[in-house]
Amino acid sequence: MRKLIKKNKIIILAYILMSSILLTSCIGSRELQTLAIVTAIGLDREGEEVLITCEIINPTTASSLMSSSPTSSTNNIVFAQGKGRTVFEAIRDIPLHFDRKLFFSHSNVLILGEEFAKRGITEFMDIFLRDNEPRENLYMVVAKGVMAYEIMGVRGELSQSAGNYIYDIIENFKYNGKCVEMTMSEYYRYYYDVSNEPVIGVVEKIEKKVIDEERKKDTPTKYILDISGGAALKRDYLLGYFSEDEIFGYNFITNGIKGGLITFKTPKGLTKGAAIIGKEGEFTSVEIFYAKTKRNIEITEGKILLNIDVKLRAGLGEESKAVDVGNLEVIHILEEASSKEVKRLISATMDKGQKQFKQDNFSIGEIVHQQHPEVWKEISKDWNSIFPEISYKVNVEIDIVKTGIINVPSNLRKRR
Amino acid sequence: MIILISNNIDRNREELKNIFNNTSDLILYEFKTQSNHRALVGYIDGLIDRSGLNDNLIKPLIENLSSVKDVLSTVFIAGAKEVSKMEEISFPMTLGNVVLFIEDMERAYLFELGFWERRTVEESGSERVVRGPKEGFIEDINVNKTLLRRIIRNNNLVFEDYTVGVQTNTQISLVYIEGIAKQEILDELRRRIQKITVDGILDTAYIERYIEDAPRTMISTIGHTEKPDVAVGKILEGRIAMLCDGTPDVLTVPKVFIENLQTAEDYYSRPQYGIFLRILRIFALFTSIMLPGFFVALKTFHQEMIPTKLLMSMAKNIEGVPFTALIEALLMILFLELIKESGLRIPNNIGTAVTVVSGLVLGQTAVQAGLVGPIMVIVVATAGISEFIIPQQREMIVIYRLIILLLGGFLGLYGVACGIIVFTVHLVSLKSFGVPYMYPIAPYDREGMKDFIFLRSIKEMNYRPKAMTNNKARKRNEKVDKEK
Numbered sequence: 057m058r059k060l061i062k063k064n065k066i067i068i069l070a071y072i073l074m075s076s077i078l079l080t081s082c083i084g085s086r087e088l089q090t091l092a093i094v095t096a097i098g099l100d101r102e103g104e105e106v107l108i109t110c111e112i113i114n115p116t117t118a119s120s121l122m123s124s125s126p127t128s129s130t131n132n133i134v135f136a137q138g139k140g141r142t143v144f145e146a147i148r149d150i151p152l153h154f155d156r157k158l159f160f161s162h163s164n165v166l167i168l169g170e171e172f173a174k175r176g177i178t179e180f181m182d183i184f185l186r187d188n189e190p191r192e193n194l195y196m197v198v199a200k201g202v203m204a205y206e207i208m209g210v211r212g213e214l215s216q217s218a219g220n221y222i223y224d225i226i227e228n229f230k231y232n233g234k235c236v237e238m239t240m241s242e243y244y245r246y247y248y249d250v251s252n253e254p255v256i257g258v259v260e261k262i263e264k265k266v267i268d269e270e271r272k273k274d275t276p277t278k279y280i281l282d283i284s285g286g287a288a289l290k291r292d293y294l295l296g297y298f299s300e301d302e303i304f305g306y307n308f309i310t311n312g313i314k315g316g317l318i319t320f321k322t323p324k325g326l327t328k329g330a331a332i333i334g335k336e337g338e339f340t341s342v343e344i345f346y347a348k349t350k351r352n353i354e355i356t357e358g359k360i361l362l363n364i365d366v367k368l369r370a371g372l373g374e375e376s377k378a379v380d381v382g383n384l385e386v387i388h389i390l391e392e393a394s395s396k397e398v399k400r401l402i403s404a405t406m407d408k409g410q411k412q413f414k415q416d417n418f419s420i421g422e423i424v425h426q427q428h429p430e431v432w433k434e435i436s437k438d439w440n441s442i443f444p445e446i447s448y449k450v451n452v453e454i455d456i457v458k459t460g461i462i463n464v465p466s467n468l469r470k471r472r
Numbered sequence: 473m474i475i476l477i478s479n480n481i482d483r484n485r486e487e488l489k490n491i492f493n494n495t496s497d498l499i500l501y502e503f504k505t506q507s508n509h510r511a512l513v514g515y516i517d518g519l520i521d522r523s524g525l526n527d528n529l530i531k532p533l534i535e536n537l538s539s540v541k542d543v544l545s546t547v548f549i550a551g552a553k554e555v556s557k558m559e560e561i562s563f564p565m566t567l568g569n570v571v572l573f574i575e576d577m578e579r580a581y582l583f584e585l586g587f588w589e590r591r592t593v594e595e596s597g598s599e600r601v602v603r604g605p606k607e608g609f610i611e612d613i614n615v616n617k618t619l620l621r622r623i624i625r626n627n628n629l630v631f632e633d634y635t636v637g638v639q640t641n642t643q644i645s646l647v648y649i650e651g652i653a654k655q656e657i658l659d660e661l662r663r664r665i666q667k668i669t670v671d672g673i674l675d676t677a678y679i680e681r682y683i684e685d686a687p688r689t690m691i692s693t694i695g696h697t698e699k700p701d702v703a704v705g706k707i708l709e710g711r712i713a714m715l716c717d718g719t720p721d722v723l724t725v726p727k728v729f730i731e732n733l734q735t736a737e738d739y740y741s742r743p744q745y746g747i748f749l750r751i752l753r754i755f756a757l758f759t760s761i762m763l764p765g766f767f768v769a770l771k772t773f774h775q776e777m778i779p780t781k782l783l784m785s786m787a788k789n790i791e792g793v794p795f796t797a798l799i800e801a802l803l804m805i806l807f808l809e810l811i812k813e814s815g816l817r818i819p820n821n822i823g824t825a826v827t828v829v830s831g832l833v834l835g836q837t838a839v840q841a842g843l844v845g846p847i848m849v850i851v852v853a854t855a856g857i858s859e860f861i862i863p864q865q866r867e868m869i870v871i872y873r874l875i876i877l878l879l880g881g882f883l884g885l886y887g888v889a890c891g892i893i894v895f896t897v898h899l900v901s902l903k904s905f906g907v908p909y910m911y912p913i914a915p916y917d918r919e920g921m922k923d924f925i926f927l928r929s930i931k932e933m934n935y936r937p938k939a940m941t942n943n944k945a946r947k948r949n950e951k952v953d954k955e956k
Contacts, residue, residue, distance in 0.1 A: 087796050088786060088787055089790060113788075116788075162776065
């Protein structure tokens, strides 16, 4: 081998250089001035045709560095729409009436109109995988109840465009855990799996009161976007929605929690030693620092039992009335109460999946496959009819490790 | 044809005049000694110490010389030489010797009375430090030798003189410590120096051109410094320094890559700070070579790699710019080089005008006029500033920056990557006097790594770099130990 290399050094070198020159894909330069940077894509169906809406950064407005006029933000973005029988045709329809070539690499959000989602999305997703421009990590969201382009007109208070706006609020996921953070590549991971039905994000347009008195005169109402909840798909068409709380439970089941709040009723009548002055309707919030879910399948006599073990580390975030957190017993009671709440959230979601949607949105089939491959071989074909029948057990372990920087709530310290 | 010195003073005078082609700065002075012999003193104006000549040579001869044979015992001058041929006189005279002819003697005396105006030893302009010795070499080789000798007070410090240059007869001198410098390197250096044929040496750079390993590369494989402490540091590691009369730049060989990133102050400050500085310099090296090319590649080929928000503001900023990114970058680099060059050449008293105008051209107006985007200004300015952090390789950086820029502009990141690969291969293939240029990474040497990026304290550097010397133990004087 060494001899061969020595002999044909030049040939090998030339081969390596040539192949790398010929096989490389970075050809064709595009100047930045000729590009229309797309920040969000919306897909809708109009009859049998696809309607694509692109949100494009308008570079002709003064830059954010130099602008002093407040109006500059209003024409920061422009929209372009195109129609066609395929998405690509729709995209190529745009340059016929738009000045520049679209550049998709910076679109972080793909918004699907509700009708589009109901009629099945996968047939139109091909180009987003096939083409080299679109990112694979763009967030997929369904526009709840409306067309995609209706959502796209809404821009946040601070973000420059709807694309940024949706992207930013999805990135806020770690603060609440009440939405779905589903990127396209992950969607396909779920989609390819036989047992799974994907859940993707939802975006809803809601009206917001204008608080600013100055602005009230010009715009009496303003729309904002809300991304709580999730859209359950069956194969690739929209089946229904998970609500805010249900998606919280969903994230617990699928080990997707990165943070969030568990709010529950402060347990009444704590044990004798633990001082509490609780009334009906008092609430406690516990903030999650760390969450881990382990799921196990037990099969006994042909019956499938799903064990969901949730491990949480949390801190006491807020206490609306008064508990004495200096007392360890009180903490234990709070832990128990919060774990009960998590159990409730999980079972509510499981119930909806089993009874209403009657399909496995939680990739439980995958666990069966991993842990009991021989059983899975037999049942995989009619998993969706088996799934609603399986029983499950939820086990929540929660550790409240922090109680904040005060010991005793102010209303307990106040001397009567 | 050999001309012997005659016993006739008038003939000697004519001969001397003839040798020096009647040059106006040849001074000849005739007087009578005590013993009533005619004597002729000849010297070159401006090269000798006149009061020394008067007091120590002429005065004793006039007052005390009784016999012509007693000349050497009469005068008060240490360095004296007797010669009998005319050829032997002319070169020493250009070094500041005084020639003395005496009637009836077929010999002449040469006295070392050299003294001339020289720059005082002052802080080196190109290598300034906050802490540590400030003095720098000057143009006079003898003073430079003294500066080195004053730091290394050791009988093993050797100066080895050569005369190079057919017309200029420039003195150069190798400096090394016997027993530390590697014999092979020394022999190789001597061999290369003896092969120099040139009419004149104006700077050590001339010598560099003749003795370097790879004359065609842009990367310098011979170090140079203006500071005696730096030169001594290198001599102590087994390198050989080369002094040259007429220039304050001292060469050191062999040179390895990391020497470009070393300064004297690294060793005078705490090692942690030294590490920080080394990393900073590596960063600066990469920035100054790669940044414009990399940026242009991103901007024209790989817009998807730029963070979205940056791309948005970039798109807005360059909306009015009519040029492609490559032209934009070339334009900025042209501005930068123009300003650098004019700043270097301009007389001090009108320098401010250039500063103001260039600051405006580079900073704001170019952007406002829509010639370039503001980020391009930042990119090129950063590359320009970084260049000055590695003064030893400035020439290379400017050229390689352009190469990488063109590669990036035409081929994208692929071109930049190719450029980096070729550059790296080239670096690794270089050698300086038998020492691999990328030592101590390739070949790897654990001891050498102590003076690489992750600098250790001087206390822990117990060994000299393996590639430079055979005498590795740093803190032991083997010669002295043996004698004991």
